[in-house]
Amino acid sequence: MIDYYDTPEPIKVCITLRPCEDETKPKCVLTINNVIQFDNKLEESKTFVKYVNLLDPISIDIKLHSKSYNASPESGLFIDMLDIDDFKIVHQWTHLATYINDKNYNEPTTHLGFNGVWSITMDKPFYQWQHVVTDQGWLLQP
């Protein structure tokens, strides 16, 4: 049953970040819709869950910073999971993300080994965005 005036259920954003196997743990910042969820050294694999409004556009930024390429070249992190309402962005839709970094590495990846920001943006309500990226055909506008 749907009441047209109910507040819609939110959608669940679920992200798992894991540090690379290296003595030096990566420093990173996770931001969802401009709100910082984590800003620290990532000591171990960690899962973040955030609920966002159904109709809000979604932007997710994962920033790796302060990496010393000489002292700890293997340091970095992996995005092991990024699910939005059980829709697996990682690894199936990783190519839709951008990774702007100081080594100009721009292949689709979930491994952040360079200082920079990995971002994915859904510029419309999530399910409209999903309709388009999964090629569901026409999405009529009124």
Added chain:
Amino acid sequence: MSRYILDSAKNFCSSPWFHMRVLSSGQLEYCRWMSAAKNPLTSNLNQHNFIKFFQKEMSSVRRQMLKGEVIPGCQRCPQMEEHGKISGRQRQLLKVGIDVDNFAKTFRSSTFYDEFKYSAENNGDTELWPQDWQIDLGNYCNSGCVMCGPASSSKLAAEFKKLGIITQLPPKNWTDDDESIDRFVETLAQSKKISYIHFIGGETLINPAFKKILSKLIDRGLHDSVSIGFTTNLTVWDESINGLLKQYKEINMGVSIECLHPVNDYVRWPSKIDSVRSVLDDWVALANENNWLTQIRITPTIFTIAHLRSIYEYAYINKVGVESCNFLENPAFMRPSVLPTDFRQQIATDLENWVNSKESLDINKKVINTRDPGLVIDSILHDASSYVDYLRNHEDETSSLPALVSYIKKLEGSRGNSILDYSPEYEDFLTSAGY
């Protein structure tokens, strides 16, 4: 202000917010999938403003939809869904971003949600214009398919009259009147947004209105923004029409054929399968050259269901979609479910074996966007599977065999043919029903 609660998502359809249909007579309908006999609306293109029809007269349908009520004219879609076939409702919902398997969230996220709410607060009215049309151009047709009727075939209308099956010919086609065509095109040109127009006949390509409307839409510059669909019976090839079609931004072509067995000649009388097959190959080649979407349109009956796999095999090899709009409703005596059980089970097993012999990404996954070229194989296998389910589970309707026999005896008397020349294996049960 009425406060609406959508009680049952399974009855909701978004179609009345963007789609309508014009019948051959000019009568207006709220949906191409609806049962015509249960149309509660009576407006006609020639006498009424079709925008007013869409915005106001269709309000009663929208009101029922918004509450999730069962609508008598909408029986076909639940039946399709029951047998695992992709229904018109599922297709129309998807066009506004609604996924039936995740209804609540996708409904609220729909590009049309504010329009649904507007209608809920305004007695079902909308200020939208239709943007997805099905246009029946008229009943001019060079075929007299056995499952068709006079409203869609002039050939059959004449034959029925001669045989005394009908006493009056169907009403005049709305497209016989040039002024109606002009008025129709003019209103389309004024539309804020038109996405898709699908033309059917009769045989679309022999109706002069098809060419006229295509030309007029080009003259109005709509060919750059409108997708055109049409259905043809594979007996006509007209280069001048092909030339017009090539000017449009997108073409969705439906080609009607039942099977590649000679019984297609009996069912789609008086076409000949060799010629039909040749024209089919030509259309598929032309579509591939021009990046048009092709779908084979089938209407499986008691006569063709046993050979359905030949058409699925052709579609599979050529990567062409297959679409049957719904399980045959009328004539009821020609439904595949009129076959005796042992025939039904054997055909179901053969078809299931065919499906299982093919590789699919995921046969259990529904492909609602049947126009996605990347999923055409899954879509074909899914459609075939819906017939396996139908044959196994649909109610027994063998009681309609005498009515079937009575009907085909009349037709065969006029046409000088016999079903037994094509399907001798049907002799025993047809004979026992009076053949």
